[in-house]
Amino acid sequence: QLQLQESGPRLVKASETLSLTCTVSGGSVDTYYWSWIRQPPGKGLEWIGDIYYRGRTNYNPSLRRRVTVSVDPSNNQLSLKLTSVTPADTAIYYCAREDGGRSSGERFDYWGQGTLVTVSS
């Protein structure tokens, strides 16, 4: 059974960089696309960006200037860096696996439990 686990600092100061890691177990990051998704408290989901293990990335245009997503196949991990954070970046951050194709229907089939990151002013 594939499992994803997010980890990293729970509290970040405004203007600093948010850094999170997602450790994948029960499967390999050497296939599939992997996404980061966030959810501010009491609000909806927002896609941040994704990566294929060979390094191809796509980022939400609204966050592109501040986001870097990378993958470390040797440790079976993904990472997220979000620079110049503000209190508006306070959210639960999830990593998730993308599966499927256009004909069958793309989806996020496995999710981590999420980690709440608070940005203090």
Add this chain to the structure above:
Amino acid sequence: SSELTQDPVVSVALGQTVRITCQGDSLRSYYASWYQQKPGQAPVLVIYGKNNRPSGIPDRFSGSISGNTTSLTITGAQAEDEADYHCNCRDTSGYYWVFGGGTKLTVL
């Protein structure tokens, strides 16, 4: 890019049928997926593609699409179906993902 629009709140009587809708231009080109999220938990995939359920999802959950609107239908809603439901799809460019604002389903 494109947006997906959901009704913020929907209610259904126990045992009745409810339809939760999601509208957006990209739905004309890409299938949506639906996620159930209970308080304090991560989202769970319930419907994807034309009308596919992952293993373990009850068959009372079904999906459909018409034009720019996709729907999640729960036939015979149960108390445990009370949750937030999020739709998701590629945007019109095909490179990015977008989510609807979510629908809070109350089972009365």
